[in-house]
Amino acid sequence: MSEQKMIEIVKPNSKFEFIGRAKYFGFISAMLVLAAIIFLLVKGLNFGIDFKGGNKLIVAFDVEANATRDQIAKTVSDLIQSKTGAPAGQLEVQNFDEDPDGKVVKFQIYSELTTLLTEEQGNTVETELSKLLNIESIDRPKETDKFIIVLKEPAPISATKESVVKTLSALNFPKGNITSEEERAMDMEFYKEYNLSTTERRKEAEAQKGSTGDDASDSNDTDLYEAALQAHNNKKRKLLVSRTGRIFTVSLQQIQAEVELSLENAFGKDKVVVESATSVSPSVGADLFYKGLVAMLYAIIGVLIYIGLRFDFRYSPGAVVALVHDTLITLGIFSLFGIKFTLPIISALLTIIGYSLNDTIVVYDRIRENLTKFRGMELGKLINQSINETLSRTILTSITTLFVVGSLLFLGGGLIVDFALALTIGVIVGTYSSVFIASPVVLHLDRYLEGRKTQAKQQNRPGASSSATA
Numbered sequence: 001m002s003e004q005k006m007i008e009i010v011k012p013n014s015k016f017e018f019i020g021r022a023k024y025f026g027f028i029s030a031m032l033v034l035a036a037i038i039f040l041l042v043k044g045l046n047f048g049i050d051f052k053g054g055n056k057l058i059v060a061f062d063v064e065a066n067a068t069r070d071q072i073a074k075t076v077s078d079l080i081q082s083k084t085g086a087p088a089g090q091l092e093v094q095n096f097d098e099d100p101d102g103k104v105v106k107f108q109i110y111s112e113l114t115t116l117l118t119e120e121q122g123n124t125v126e127t128e129l130s131k132l133l134n135i136e137s138i139d140r141p142k143e144t145d146k147f148i149i150v151l152k153e154p155a156p157i158s159a160t161k162e163s164v165v166k167t168l169s170a171l172n173f174p175k176g177n178i179t180s181e182e183e184r185a186m187d188m189e190f191y192k193e194y195n196l197s198t199t200e201r202r203k204e205a206e207a208q209k210g211s212t213g214d215d216a217s218d219s220n221d222t223d224l225y226e227a228a229l230q231a232h233n234n235k236k237r238k239l240l241v242s243r244t245g246r247i248f249t250v251s252l253q254q255i256q257a258e259v260e261l262s263l264e265n266a267f268g269k270d271k272v273v274v275e276s277a278t279s280v281s282p283s284v285g286a287d288l289f290y291k292g293l294v295a296m297l298y299a300i301i302g303v304l305i306y307i308g309l310r311f312d313f314r315y316s317p318g319a320v321v322a323l324v325h326d327t328l329i330t331l332g333i334f335s336l337f338g339i340k341f342t343l344p345i346i347s348a349l350l351t352i353i354g355y356s357l358n359d360t361i362v363v364y365d366r367i368r369e370n371l372t373k374f375r376g377m378e379l380g381k382l383i384n385q386s387i388n389e390t391l392s393r394t395i396l397t398s399i400t401t402l403f404v405v406g407s408l409l410f411l412g413g414g415l416i417v418d419f420a421l422a423l424t425i426g427v428i429v430g431t432y433s434s435v436f437i438a439s440p441v442v443l444h445l446d447r448y449l450e451g452r453k454t455q456a457k458q459q460n461r462p463g464a465s466s467s468a469t470a
Helices: 022-042 069-084 119-132 157-170 181-212 221-240 254-267 282-310 316-337 343-373 379-411 416-436 438-460 464-469
Strands: 054-062 091-098 104-111 135-139 146-156 177-180 244-251 272-280
Touching (some): 022 316, 022 416, 119 135, 119 157, 316 438, 379 416, 379 438
Antiparallel strands (some): 054 104, 177 244
């Protein structure tokens, strides 16, 4: 077999000086981290509704409506001001997606508002529901238009849903609906089974492609999902006729109805569809943010333990410093440019932690190998050689990853763009930190510990104390 040449961006015998210039790169990193901390303290993060609380709508427009972001924002802002008597507050309209046929354009509307329901309207709904149903308790979570109802006795689900929807419609809540706990459980089971079947189907398609060379495309996944969902809803509707339940959730969906009506008046009745609406209360958002921070903290603690067990406790601080460095700089960039910080960004940060750790471990492995191979070599030179030996692999891996993430960044749509941006920043900063941060910290810590050890030996040497006294 002829010898195959592998792509090498950096020659394996390169002798770039990394450790000798570590203090300069350390200074640059310290300034970047300091700047990131200042931005985070002064400007803060631009929290999305996942953490701040608010409402998110995905709205589809016929291209003939010629809807623009400014027109949509003005229409929704006027609606909020007319309903609440106050300015709309933070309101953003972003391009979300475009139909492959070019007939529909989708926008994403963010608003701080979580409900348009007044106290009087809420009391009226509670009163009417209490008249209609044999209620044991009714609770309306703060800053929402939802009501959680517990009945004294189980009631027929279908009949209860029908009567409640009629009552809500009569109260001028045309989008209002009601869901039982039994119905919610059925939906969860459906999504679980569908996701499992989709995974199996894709595995079979990949196997078929590998054996025959045919491209078993899953372009009809959407059609399959819609057909499966319709079949599930039909089956569920039949089952619920004979089922009873005690716990129900009533959702008025007032914002969705009001926004859809205003946009229809502005752009045409048949040219606007509100495809989905998501509402998060500020208290739930704060809890999600806290849990996200805890997840990152656990990840960093896990890294500390893993590195300590796999290598040596001297290696752990370098890896953790690099991870904190990467995370803070990424957050600082998000703060500087006001990029919306959402739950997918927490996922991206956790991915960055894993990616940066992987790069660092590659360098650490080579350092450990070379410690055995070159026992007499000074540690600084050995670490520098190890970085040079792994540099080509590190750069190639990062470039390959950036090709994929860059595709998501420039070709993706909707929420995936911010996620891809966070990953792009993280991959670049993580590659830098694995070379210029993690390894130099190992060297400095080793020198510090060796210095302490030497100092302790000198102090414990016979006659050292008397000499010191003299």
